[in-house]
Amino acid sequence: MLSIVPTLEWLEGLAWTTAIRESAWGYPILETAHVASIVAFAGLVIMMDLRLVGLAFTHAPLMQVQRRLFPWQMATLVPSAATGVLLCAVDPMRYYGNVFFRVKLVLLALAGINALAFHLMTYRTDGPWEAHPQVAAGAWRAGAVSLLLWSAIIVSGRLIAFGWFF
Numbered sequence: 001m002l003s004i005v006p007t008l009e010w011l012e013g014l015a016w017t018t019a020i021r022e023s024a025w026g027y028p029i030l031e032t033a034h035v036a037s038i039v040a041f042a043g044l045v046i047m048m049d050l051r052l053v054g055l056a057f058t059h060a061p062l063m064q065v066q067r068r069l070f071p072w073q074m075a076t077l078v079p080s081a082a083t084g085v086l087l088c089a090v091d092p093m094r095y096y097g098n099v100f101f102r103v104k105l106v107l108l109a110l111a112g113i114n115a116l117a118f119h120l121m122t123y124r125t126d127g128p129w130e131a132h133p134q135v136a137a138g139a140w141r142a143g144a145v146s147l148l149l150w151s152a153i154i155v156s157g158r159l160i161a162f163g164w165f166f
Contacts, residue, residue, distance in 0.1 A: 008092040020090045027090060034083035036155070041076035042150050044069050049150070052143025054137040067073065098163035111149040118142040 011017060020026035050056035051065045088095050097102045122140055 005093075005096070008096055013088055017090045017092075020086075030083055030086055030090065034087055037076055037080035037083060038154075041073060041080045042154060044073045044076060045146065045150055048073070049143040049146045050077050053147070054056050054140070076106065093162070098160055100156045100159040100163045104153055104160065107149055107153045107156060111146060111153060114142055114145050114149060118146075 012021075020030065045057065048065065048069050051058070051060070051062060057065050118139065121142075
């Protein structure tokens with residue numbers, strides 16, 4: 001069975017990862033950028049989810065809200081993912097054994113699957129799709145699941161700092 005540990009140890013030992021990890025400013029700046037981009041991204045996703053479940057922006061057609069938010073969601077997803085990957089690369093052994101990090105990765109995968117399913121459903125339906133009861137129920141479920149997943153992702157991400165207890 002292949003082990004990823006030697007690769008993670010190699011990555012951890014690189015000059016640039018060590019420099020960032022041991023820098024007085026490098027790691028804190030990277031972590032702050034990650035948190036800031038996550039806040040922006042999650043806020044935009046939550047805005048869409050609240051519209052899907054009918055708790056906000058109900059005066060606006062769903063597709064109009066989606067068209068306005070989606071480009072901003074993608075624009076904030078990029079720095080969020082990039083800084084997250086960099087955080088892992090800089091201190092891979094810290095994250096490798098952390099139960100909350102692993103939970104966060106699983107939840108992120110589930111959130112991605114949920115979003116992909118929603119977008120495939122949204123853009124493959126002809127006409128005024130939100131008037132169709134089956135599609136509207138599916139959109140409501142996608143929004144509710146997304147709200148739950150993103151709440152859990154944020155909580156598990158915050159608990160990563162305390163993962164050494166487990």
